[in-house]
Amino acid sequence: MPCINTPMSRKIVAGNWKMNLHKEEAHALISEITGMLNDEVNSEKKVILFPPFLYIGAAVQLCHGDHRISIGGQNCSDKSNGAYTGEISAGMLKSIGCKYVLIGHSERRSYFQETDLLLAEKTNVALKNLLHPVYCIGETLDQRNSGDHFDVIRKQITKGLFHLNSIEFEKCLIAYEPVWAIGTGLTATSAQAQEMHAYIRDLIRNKYGNEIAENSTILYGGSCNDQNAEELFQQPDVDGGLIGGASLKSRSFINIIKALP
Numbered sequence: 001m002p003c004i005n006t007p008m009s010r011k012i013v014a015g016n017w018k019m020n021l022h023k024e025e026a027h028a029l030i031s032e033i034t035g036m037l038n039d040e041v042n043s044e045k046k047v048i049l050f051p052p053f054l055y056i057g058a059a060v061q062l063c064h065g066d067h068r069i070s071i072g073g074q075n076c077s078d079k080s081n082g083a084y085t086g087e088i089s090a091g092m093l094k095s096i097g098c099k100y101v102l103i104g105h106s107e108r109r110s111y112f113q114e115t116d117l118l119l120a121e122k123t124n125v126a127l128k129n130l131l132h133p134v135y136c137i138g139e140t141l142d143q144r145n146s147g148d149h150f151d152v153i154r155k156q157i158t159k160g161l162f163h164l165n166s167i168e169f170e171k172c173l174i175a176y177e178p179v180w181a182i183g184t185g186l187t188a189t190s191a192q193a194q195e196m197h198a199y200i201r202d203l204i205r206n207k208y209g210n211e212i213a214e215n216s217t218i219l220y221g222g223s224c225n226d227q228n229a230e231e232l233f234q235q236p237d238v239d240g241g242l243i244g245g246a247s248l249k250s251r252s253f254i255n256i257i258k259a260l261p
């Protein structure tokens, strides 16, 4: 596969806007974020925005002046191109300036029946098109309550990512998002997040070795907000957050960015 640069720093805050905001609202939010980042945050923080597809072109333009912000797609097709009405390819995302793509968000897994096998294909096509996949994994409440959560996570990551060689794997980021915490206001405790992130890093270490494990970015997602971000981000294996609801308001999103050590 062609070569792309590995992300330099492990620490990232990403905003997943999901299917929210109309055009003017989206443009206003981007302008507020770039303005506040400029005025209030003078250190090097890495930020990724995942707007709906329609606003990606404008987001790339509006963020052009700030090298700290990258843009990504919330999804891509597992196919490279062709007669797939309504689909968006990884190559299209790359061609309009995306650097990242979310793969396997739990809403895609549950509402659109996306399996780990399909997600492995999406990861391949994203990498082929020089995008960094942000591979999302997470257990349901039932799975956690029955003590299966480590097993579920191990299977998701093994089936979706561990077919990659180490050069390919290094281009990927992981987002651990317990399904029971997404959009519910129930955040994993910092201890629960750290426990799972350390487990994920151990899986990576066993498969790809210590150096790749230590350089891997593992984001936490699920009701992360400006009240709990600081404590979550202080955990040694939590490298930042994938933020849904709280990324739709510039004030809370900027506060979360500021909480990144």
Ligand code: PGA
Binding pocket: 016, 177, 181, 182, 183, 184, 185, 221, 222, 223, 224, 242, 243, 244, 245, 246
């Ligand atoms: P939330 O969503 O922050 O609204 O819980 C996170 C996500 O789904 O990525």
